[in-house]
Amino acid sequence: MARLEDIIWDTVVIGAGIVGSFTAWQLQKLQSQVLLVDQFQLPHSRGSSAGLTRAVRKAYQEDFYCEMMEEAYKIWEQIEHEANVIINKxxxxxxxxxxxxxxxxxxxxxxxxxxxxxxxxxxxxxxxxxxxxxxxxxxxxxxxAGVTDVQAALRTVQFLFRKNGGTICPETKVLKINPGRLVGIMTNKGNYQAKSVVITAGPWAAKLMEPLGLHLPLxxxxxxxxxxxxxxxxxxxxxxxxxxxxxxxxxxxxxxxxxxxxxxxxxxxxxxxxxxxxxxxxxxxxxxxxxxxxxxxxxxxxxxxxxxxxxxxxxxxxxxxxxxTPDGNFILDKHPKWDNIVIGAGFSGHGFKLAPVVGKILADVVTNRNPQYNMTHFRMSRFEHEEKSKL
Ligand SMILES: Cc1cc2nc3c(=O)[nH]c(=O)nc-3n(C[C@H](O)[C@H](O)[C@H](O)COP(=O)(O)OP(=O)(O)OC[C@H]3O[C@@H](n4cnc5c(N)ncnc54)[C@H](O)[C@@H]3O)c2cc1C
The missing domain is CATH 3.30.9.10 (D-Amino Acid Oxidase, subunit A, domain 2)
Structure with missing residues (x-):
């Protein structure tokens, strides 16, 4: 079996919270070599997807989130059915x-x-x-609306990702990302190469993006x-x-x-x-x-x-x-300079329920498909005039 370091990965997803896990699962349907890494053991209590429960709802003041929830519910039901588990009550x-x-x-x-x-x-x-x-x-x-079982959700989507051929490496902290046609991903466990990288590092996202010249108001x-x-x-x-x-x-x-x-x-x-x-x-x-x-x-x-x-x-x-983020909306976008580095960040306390569809959007962005939603709400360029941002 090839060493992980010898594989040219289609995509490495950094961060196995709910967003990274759904992104990896969605990507694995489109690509053959997807690696999901996390700095900690899985599951862990340190990130934004920690704890036992989340609220899931369709009620949003913003109509675009309402629209996304329609698809999110379908995907939640699909994985519940595929894995024969109950995630949302x-x-x-x-x-x-x-x-x-x-x-x-x-x-x-x-x-x-x-x-x-x-x-x-x-x-x-x-x-x-x-x-x-x-x-x-x-x-x-x-x-x-209802209550999501957080641990069942994480377990199920990671299980389905693996079942479809995906690879998960816990306790693998990304120390540096070297941009290029092939992206170099330096970790404490070894150095990987990928055609694309997705940064879904939750509250740590800025720590990975700043060395890449992205200073976003997160x-x-x-x-x-x-x-x-x-x-x-x-x-x-x-x-x-x-x-x-x-x-x-x-x-x-x-x-x-x-x-x-x-x-x-x-x-x-x-x-x-x-x-x-x-x-x-x-x-x-x-x-x-x-x-x-x-x-x-x-x-x-x-x-x-x-x-x-x-x-x-x-x-x-x-x-x-x-x-x-300053407006409470997510960042789902490509790096302005390197289009094989994709970012999913700024979930502003309401990203769990939407993760199935956010994962699909990020997978579309990586594979150059047009997401079916209006992406203007999620582009990082909306922060160009914010004091803290430098794109
Ligand atoms: C108390 C609370 C209540 C909430 N309630 C709701 C709710 O009711 N409904 C709802 O929809 N949302 C809710 N949310 C928000 C939702 O939980 C988050 O939006 C969502 O979990 C974000 O997931 P994430 O994958 O982006 O981040 P995370 O879960 O933090 O995942 C990021 C992962 O990246 C890893 N990582 C970071 N840096 C590195 C690195 N250098 N190398 C490798 N791995 C790295 C981390 O270890 C982590 O596992 C709530 C959040 C909290 C905190």
Whole structure:
């Protein structure tokens, strides 16, 4: 068998989080030699795809994400079917807002694609969810939304990639990328050559791109993940039909509170802030420590005001990272100078659910096919005038 270093790879994908894993799987359908490398053992708890659950939803304020979710759901279902596993569990998602107009625009995005949804008046909200107290708010339910099992998702897509002939090398840290017709990929395990490279390195993306002359306004952010015990067991559980929850009114207050029904830890609802401090991904645990108390204070107050059956002190605290762009949209593009270096980055805290279709787009970009979506939202040139960017 040839040594990995002796193979001319069609593509090396750097980073086996959910985006890199789906990209490798999509590429393996189009190419014969695809290598997926990660700096850590797999699975690991250090990247953005860490943890146990994510929300999956079609409800988006931006119609282009709604459109992408249509295909994403199909691919999620396809891999569930192929591997005979359950990855997404349907719970619905309740979005509440004081601004009913905002909900109307999300509803119209959903209805355009014939996605099922219902709206709730303040009174209906109170009747349907007696454990919540939201005066002056209206609600929208995205009926197909639910909860994704993160570890099942990663395991399944990596399993299918391997089954189709792909190669995965964990504990292989890319130290340097040498651009050229054949790209050189220097790692701690050896040096590889590939016709193309995809950088899907999550919060570490900038560390790989900057030596390639790409200075993009990417901001890794440390996020505390809290679980809160139910005072009434099952009050907010998936089993009792409680949905994923998001308070869009708090988005305008710069806190953005969201929650997932209790399931992975019995009788504990996950409730978090969608913001956190800027961080270096290699130092995040020290940098986030001092924010725990202020996050708990904000969320405890919120819970006391709105979630009648939750304790107001968290029982479990975990950590994760976002990589934010200034506009919250992804970067899916080629390097402006070397078109065989492709970048998938800046998933801004909402990339998990879309990873199946993002992987397909990145595979199209690598193989010079036209992605079927409007790519202007995802080009790095949109940041040309940002202070931090230098393309
Ligand atoms: C708390 C939290 C809640 C979230 N909730 C949701 C949600 O409800 N719905 C949703 O859709 N999204 C959600 N997200 C966002 C989503 O999880 C991310 O957008 C997604 O996981 C990004 O995946 P990634 O593959 O880009 O990054 P990562 O998972 O970080 O993967 C990057 C990989 O690259 C590897 N790597 C980095 N540098 C190198 C190197 N030099 N050599 C080799 N390997 C390298 C890393 O080890 C890592 O495994 C949430 C994120 C967090 C943190």
């Amino acid at each position: 349907k719970t619905g998602m309740l979005i509440i807002d004081k601004d009913a107009g905002n909900l109307t625009s999300i509803k119209s995005n959903l209805q355009q694609l014939i996605f099922p949804c219902t709206t709730l008046t303040e009174e209906e909200l109170r009747t349907k969810f007696p454990g919540l107290k939201f005066d002056g708010h209206a609600g929208l339910i995205d009926i197909d 901001k890794p952010m440390a996020i505390n993940v809290f679980y809160w015990k139910e005072k009434v067991p099952g009050a907010y559980s998936m089993a009792s039909g409680f949905p994923v929850f998001a308070d869009y009114n708090t988005m305008r207050l710069d806190t953005f509170v969201y929650g997932l029904p209790s399931s992975e830890y019995p009788n504990m609802m996950k409730m978090c802030l969608h913001v956190g401090p800027a961080t270096d991904p290699d130092k995040r645990d020290l940098q986030i420590k001092e924010h725990i108390a202020s996050d708990i204070k904000k969320l405890s107050e919120y819970i006391r005001g709105h979630f009648l059956h939750l304790e107001d002190n968290p029982s479990i605290i975990e950590r994760c990272m976002y990589t934010n």
